[in-house]
Amino acid sequence: MIKIIAGGKNNAGWAAEACFEYEKRLRKPFNVVWEFVEEEKLLKRLSEWPFERGREYVICCDERGENISSGEYSSVLERAFVGGRDVVILIGGAYGLDDFVREKADFVWSFSKLVFPHALARVMVTEQIYRAQEIYHGGKYHHA
Numbered sequence: 001m002i003k004i005i006a007g008g009k010n011n012a013g014w015a016a017e018a019c020f021e022y023e024k025r026l027r028k029p030f031n032v033v034w035e036f037v038e039e040e041k042l043l044k045r046l047s048e049w050p051f052e053r054g055r056e057y058v059i060c061c062d063e064r065g066e067n068i069s070s071g072e073y074s075s076v077l078e079r080a081f082v083g084g085r086d087v088v089i090l091i092g093g094a095y096g097l098d099d100f101v102r103e104k105a106d107f108v109w110s111f112s113k114l115v116f117p118h119a120l121a122r123v124m125v126t127e128q129i130y131r132a133q134e135i136y137h138g139g140k141y142h143h144a
Contacts, residue, residue: 001086002032002077002129004122007042007093010034012119019123022130029081030133032126039093046090046101057085058105060097061125063115065108070142074132076107091121 010016023032037045051058057080068076080087090097090105094117102108111124134141 001029002089003035003086004032004089004091004125005035005037005042005045006091006118006122007037007039007095007097008118009038010036015119015123019126022126025130026133030077030129030136032129039095042093043098046097049104051088051104055085057083057087057107059087059089060102060105060108061089061091061111061121062097062102062108063110063113064102065110067110067112070128070131071135073109073128074135076109077129077132078136089125091118091125093118 026032059076077087090101096115111121116124131142133139
């Protein structure tokens with residue numbers, strides 16, 4: 001299972017629709033659950049660092065992270081699942097995530113050096129999870 005914790009509100013209907021289009025195609029262990037946290041409460045929520053080392057693999061989305069290919073991302077998820085770990089993906093709100101969050105994450109992932117609105121980042125994360133699943137299963141969605 002993949003848990004996505006996203007800052008901000010889930011009020012962008014277009015983003016929710018786009019995410020749903022990918023989510024309905026996901027199968028275990030690539031299935032996702034969402035937790036939306038208000039921007040003001042996100043840093044407090046993460047400062048308590050509720051994640052279990054060894055049981056959860058935490059990926060932080062940040063433009064200062066490592067830029068990898070879709071195939072490499074699929075491998076990151078696969079290694080976590082093979083290791084018996086659940087995946088937690090953190091998406092910051094309008095102000096991103098603090099340094100301490102990036103430092104504690106198992107992997108800091110950058111889509112690009114560009115900064116994206118968090119609603120668009122949610123769609124991109126969901127699409128890449130679907131793409132990773134298809135790469136893992138040898139599906140035709142990903143054309144490398």
